Amino acid sequence: MTAATTAEDLRARTRALLADRPPATTDRADFLRARFDAGLAWVHYPEGLGGLGAPRALQAVVDAELEAAGAPDNDPRRIGIGLGMAAPTILAHGTPEQKSRFLRPLWLGEEVWCQLFSEPGAGSDLAALGTRAVRDTAGDWTVTGQKVWTSSAHTARWAILLARTDPDVPKHRGITYFLCDMTAPGVEVRPLRQITGEAEFNEVFLTGVRIPDAHRLGEVGQGWEVARTTLMNERVSIGGMRMPREGGMIGPVAATWRARPELRTHDLHRRLLGLWVEAEVARLTADRLRQQLAAGQPGPEGSGTKLAFARLNQRISALEVELRAEEGLLYDDWTMRRPELVDFTGRDAGYRYLRAKGNSIEGGTSEVLLNIVAQRVLGLPADPRDDKDLPWKDLAR
């Protein structure tokens, strides 16, 4: 079979799938398996791995056909880390065995993935991470350390894991990338309660966890290069959603403003209009980026989307608490919960205000992202650094 590269071909294949497994009378899991095996899961992936080697942009053709037919999806929000980070990294760096073992259950949602990267001592400076992986005589690994800010760890079957395999070389060169079984002995997951009262994230303690060498992704000591694939995909997926006007954090504030004339003051009005303009411009900027990507002119604006929305969400939600006057003193619910999905605009104004504080920290702090814009987009020289060539074991900590 030759690879599908045209929209017409993909449309025909999708219709054939729908005819073969009518969504109305087909079990959801059956349908998803048939879709994967037909190469219509992610068409830009290779044949046999859920794709057809087609241009990525053509996925939209398949999705539109499936949506029109009322076909079930793989609940992408629930398995975002697997789809957005683990899968592209396994595809780029995995062995044939790893790709065929992991990608299918990942896409089907049968196996949820989480990411074991950040540590209490390695946040922005991720390459300084200290979780140790020691090789035994059989070539397999024993991992000990602590990870933090892990979403989905409590539902995950697998994790992508960075660990230090050589402390005697500079930090970027002594890291190896692993696929870690979250049900293995020695893996302990504890909820990490955050300032909103709930626990979206976890701490993960790894104590003598055995990982077979077959679950190493990429070469020993090449983990940092492998991780770059993951991190690039993380920032793309955080900044990539399309929005209608007032679709973001400004929506609930504007709605409150319209519904509650008694809350209006001149000062709040002035600030609301300023933020409304910024929200509209940020939306147009993200639209323009999307149009550039669709036209095959990827611009550097992508680095800015997350920065802009983080700042905006924080300022808008802060205004909203103030707008609500006496109600701004209240909070909807401090009960400790473990939500499976994050909803930045859900719940009450106080929750939005607190949750938005994380927007400038998660997925790269705004300070680090500004460094990236300064150095990679504007081409400014980096601050002089002395940590790149020192052995990891000699770094200050």
Next chain:
Amino acid sequence: MTDLLYSDTEEELRAAVRSLLGARLDPAAALARAEAGRPHDPALWRTLARDIGAAGLLVPVELGGQGASHREAAVVLEELGRAVAPLPYLTSAVLATETLLGCPGPAAEALLGPLAAGESVGVLALPLTAAPGAAATPTVRDTGGGRLTGTVTAVADAAAADTLLVLADTGLHAVPAAAAELTAQVPLDLTRPLARVRLTGAPGRLLAGPGPARAAVDRALRAGAGLLASEQVGLAEWCLTTTVAHVKTRHQFNRPLGSFQALGHRLAQLWLDVAAARAAARAAADALATAAPDAPLLTAVAQAYCSGVAVRAAEECVQLHGGLGMTWEHPAHLYLKRAKSASLALGTASHHHTLIAAEADLPAPPA
């Protein structure tokens, strides 16, 4: 959906304008001319307006124009802003042209042809601060038979005009510039000359009665405000690019200035703001070009946002050039003066916020 990109034709137009300005506009010479009281360069204007055909972009072919749109005019304005060019493009090819397009009838059409062909310069005789959505009371009276008397101040590019479009109590009139008494005012922005226009029984030819005149002027001010955003984007981009180049080569403390994180973060933030301003300005130009229902909203958003970005970019440019940025010799001051003046032109950000409040249904509290 709003097209926020640049077409190949638009990029070709940009290249033509940029290369013309690069070859023929020297900031030092322009400054010397401005100080000598002759800011305009009629030869350069003829090449841009007539030879490149930029003056007639907004005018339909059957009226003697290029039959293009606000999208193309916006690209020309980006380049004029990037060069702080002292050319009457915004005033003649946008404001006067849009005003005449809003006055149907042979009298207005007769003026449009020469304007579109770059053979004549028209200026709408209102203060540069005139804003869309704000009914300005005419300061000129018709004393009978189209004889106009009154004074208008801060009229941009009046000195370059052949024809003045004058809003009087009886409507909009065309007045030969030679029939008006023009006194140059000392402008903050040396690259956009201002004049006081005094009429004492000057002969006006009526183009539209009071109601239609107001509508035509409002249409022009709205388009002008939306397209000024593109001039501001070009200006801001020059400031950013020039400053980035400076901090890469200027050394202090045995390091390039740009290696200091405090400066890198400031310039990265400015880059974000300029990218956002470009999206806002493109949205406004496209909405004007397609007469989109939300064009009034998007032009107000663009002007409210881009004027601040241009001022910030010019202020950062002066500050990060250090002492050099304070000199008369370095062109940074021309950009600062243009940016600050432009933030008052065609409605301040605060005025456009008021328009947005109405368009987006975000009403003010009761007075």
